Amino acid sequence: MDTLLLGARGGLGRLIAVQLANRGHAVRTVTREVARDPDALIAAARGAGAIVNCAGASVAMGLGHGWRGYRAVDTPIGLAAAHAAKALDIRMVYVGVAHPPELARCAYVDAHERVVAAMRDLDGVVVRATGFYSAYAALLSMARRGFLIDIGNGRTRTNPIDERDLAEIVAEQVRGDGPREISVGGPDVLTRGEIFERVAQLAGRRVRMVRLPAWLAGINAAMVRVVHPRMGQFARFAVLLAKHDAIAPAVGTRRFDAYLGELSQRAA
Template sequence: MSTNNLQTVLLAGATGYLGNYIAQALVEDAIKTKLIARSPHKLKNFESKTVKIIKAEVTKPEQLLGVCEGVTTVISTVGITRQKDGVTYMDVDYQANLNLLNEAKKAGVKRFIYISAINGDKYRYLKIFEAKEKFVDALKASGLSYTVIRPNGFFSDMKDFLDMARKGKVYLFGNGNQKFNPIHGEDLAIVCLQAINSTSNEIVVGGPDILTLNEIGEMALHTLQKPVKIVHLPDWIRRFIIWALRTFTSTKTYGPIEFFLTLMAEDNIAPRFGQQRLESFFNESVKQS
């Protein structure tokens, strides 16, 4: 009998890109699961004998009372890239996860798995990471067994390259030789489920292919059958954009841009994992659009 059959998992963030893949993997493995969501109708297709859907907003602690009863492992993908609807990174990435952690502690949950991002500890000064890493600090101090998973960018984020390619040119800062290996949500979901029985406190992970920004730009243009036109902008423009946005706009505007422009400026290579290829993802995305 698999040890996962003895587990009851609470998954928060199941309506998001990664959360949806984790929910699918939990269903496929017939692991007893609770899914919490603000809009439970979006998860109806997961409902089964092993899956219970609970309507709750993680930003409202009173709605989480008792959700962790009987739960052995919590997996949280809760976080926002863009601030909207009046909520901030601190409201969601930090406080909402803390609300969940407090419930987990009260209910005697054994393990808490949290998905942050690569080098979050190194880039704590970025608004997105400031909130995530503040929660990581709280998780480490909680006394629970925990794993922080740090993926190296999602395939879904790479759609920005396709958006540029549709207009005929891909714009990059610097020489475009910065390398990284983004990962597909389906592959990352496998890592998250493996973490249920892991003793690792931190897992840094990326996809199977290490690519330069130039290669990703070329791939996007080839996918759309466009001639390869990549424009390399001097790096001082990138730095100036970050400075200007921080100076003249709110975190709602500059948070996600600051995050992407900072991480795209240097190599971010993680241990390789998975089967999914970015080229296939681009082809599928174009077919669906």
């Protein structure tokens, strides 16, 4: 079966492409310009059996990754994908966000939820994932410089997932006939403090932990949003995650400590 994969150039997209190919799918890809054009996307998907969408703006907190907000990037691509899937009567698999109700109105989550709403009348499934292990990769280089900065009191809990597990789950949903939404996380439920402590242990030196009050981080996020919408929106999402638990069923099997060990070896 041909499957159109949106977001194939991203880290998760590359892993999904491998998993689809391993399952016998012929993977089609398109440019970002085609992905956001509903009519062009219909043409690109014609003859395919499914659309898999993991495309979106970068979550990297730095310059050089684009400045437009998530509603301006993720939502148009997702709506175009839903339009194409409905027009062609084919299945759509979408990678969404597992989140507590308190986060529903923030821009990062809302951008994804608008796509979820557009999928109500088509054959599809939303795979709601917690944070990715790779989101913590930048912490190791920071720790090796002797410090780590976190938001809040470090007591909120989450169970991030390895992208390799998530890619397998997404690929399985292309031919699946299960529920319309599944929430997935990794096997380890950890507090933010525990996550940062485990990263610090790999630094090979004494690491100073700096805790930024959530209220102050919220002010900073609002100020950043004025000049750089994407970074400001994701910073706001990070502030809310520091205040509320984000736990999903433990569907992933790869352990967080094992990922950190791999990361440490690669960075050595």
